[in-house]
Amino acid sequence: MNDDWIDDELSRSLRPPSEKAPAFDDTVRAAEARLAARTRRLRAGSGLAAIAAVVAVAIGLSLRAPEAPGVDLGIEEALLTTTQWTAPSDVLLPAHEFDIYRDTPALPGSTEALEGTFL
Amino acid sequence: MRDDDALDKNPHISRHELAALHEDLFGWSLTRCDFDRAAAEDLMQQAYVEVLSGRARFDKRSSLKTFLFAVVQTLAKSRYRRLAARLKLVNRAAAEPAPDNPGTLDEQRSARVWQAVRALPARQRDITELVFCRELTIEQAATVMGVSVGTGRVHYDRAKKALARALEDLRGEGQ
Numbered sequence: 001m002n003d004d005w006i007d008d009e010l011s012r013s014l015r016p017p018s019e020k021a022p023a024f025d026d027t028v029r030a031a032e033a034r035l036a037a038r039t040r041r042l043r044a045g046s047g048l049a050a051i052a053a054v055v056a057v058a059i060g061l062s063l064r065a066p067e068a069p070g071v072d073l074g075i076e077e078a079l080l081t082t083t084q085w086t087a088p089s090d091v092l093l094p095a096h097e098f099d100i101y102r103d104t105p106a107l108p109g110s111t112e113a114l115e116g117t118f119l
Numbered sequence: 120m121r122d123d124d125a126l127d128k129n130p131h132i133s134r135h136e137l138a139a140l141h142e143d144l145f146g147w148s149l150t151r152c153d154f155d156r157a158a159a160e161d162l163m164q165q166a167y168v169e170v171l172s173g174r175a176r177f178d179k180r181s182s183l184k185t186f187l188f189a190v191v192q193t194l195a196k197s198r199y200r201r202l203a204a205r206l207k208l209v210n211r212a213a214a215e216p217a218p219d220n221p222g223t224l225d226e227q228r229s230a231r232v233w234q235a236v237r238a239l240p241a242r243q244r245d246i247t248e249l250v251f252c253r254e255l256t257i258e259q260a261a262t263v264m265g266v267s268v269g270t271g272r273v274h275y276d277r278a279k280k281a282l283a284r285a286l287e288d289l290r291g292e293g294q
Contacts, residue, residue, distance in 0.1 A: 005290050006283040010251040013225075013232035021145035022160055024138045031167035038168070 128173025136183055137170070143253060144187050150248060151195035166191045181262055185255065188263040192245075228289065235285040236278075243278035246271055 124134040145163055152158035166187070169175035175190045177183060222230070236247050242264060249260035261271030 003279055003283055006279050006286065009232065009286060009289060010247065010279075010282065013229045014236065014248070014251040015229055016143070016146040016252055017149055017154065017233075019146070019149055019154075019156060021142045022163070024141040027141070027160070027163055028134075028137075028167055028171075031164045031171055034164060035168050035172050038172075 126171060126173075129170055129175075129177055131177045131179050132170065132183065137167075137187075140184055140187055143184070144191060147188055147248075147253060148191050148195070151191060162191060162195060165194055169194070182259065185259045185262050188249070188253070188255070189265070192263050192265070231289070232282075232286065235282055238285070239278055239281055242266070242274045243281065246274045247278045247282070250275065 126132050126134065126137075144166070145159060148159040148162045148166070149156065152162055166175075169190055170177075170187070175186075177186050181189075236244055239247065245264055246257070246260050249255045249263055250257060253260075255263065257271050257275055258268050260275075261268045264271065266274075
């Protein structure tokens with residue numbers, strides 16, 4: 001099918017709408033006013049955000065729990081000098097030739113049954 | 120080299136270049152807003168805000184016209200999508216009465232073709248308008264629409280086939 005006629009038809013008939021555009025200078029001025037308003041809004045917004053951040057930090061610092069007092073170094077030194085510690089000895093170890101597990105005591109066996117179970 | 124009247128935040132765009140494309144850009148905005156003039160003016164201003172602020176930055180990777188059309192298209196797709204849908208509903212609900220003076224034959228024919236184009240799916244409609252009414256190439260139109268050239272060609276071919284069917288009765292008339 002030859003579609004050349006539709007190309008011609010569209011090129012000829014599809015003209016831009018006759019609506020007149022608003023003046024270029026007016027449109028640019030309106031755009032500049034919008035841009036200025038947006039910049040003002042952004043500045044005001046960022047200023048408020050900065051103030052809010054400062055207030056939040058100040059409140060956070062003022063509400064922080066006081067730190068637990070540290071260990072008094074004087075007391076610690078006194079404790080170290082007045083106490084002593086020795087390593088555990090080996091008095092309970094098998095070297096002393098006594099091993100509570102070596103000899104298993106003989107347990108008496110039960111031969112009497114009660115209701116089918118050894119006592 | 121920087122133009123004397125180059126924009127501060129967009130040094131590759133000068134005011135006189137912008138002014139030269141203003142009319143065409145408004146036409147494009149108008150069809151983005153379903154021919155609602157107030158919405159189109161608002162869209163244009165928003166597009167200029169993006170350009171003046173440098174948020175939409177022109178780096179000469181395309182023609183200025185392609186770039187500006189793409190800015191309007193992107194804004195229309197995001198911010199004005201819901202508004203445009205609402206306008207379309209309102210316009211459909213308030214069925215336009217036939218004008219007393221239907222205009223010349225050429226105007227009637229143009230209105231008929233526009234009507235057929237507006238009935239196409241969005242991408243087919245956009246590429247048809249960009250190529251035939253705004254005189255962009257298919258490659259430029261695809262850039263404006265944010266699709267690949269291949270996809271642009273597919274929409275272009277489908278649109279032409281659909282329009283050929285819809286406007287069959289105009290074939291051979293008034294040529």
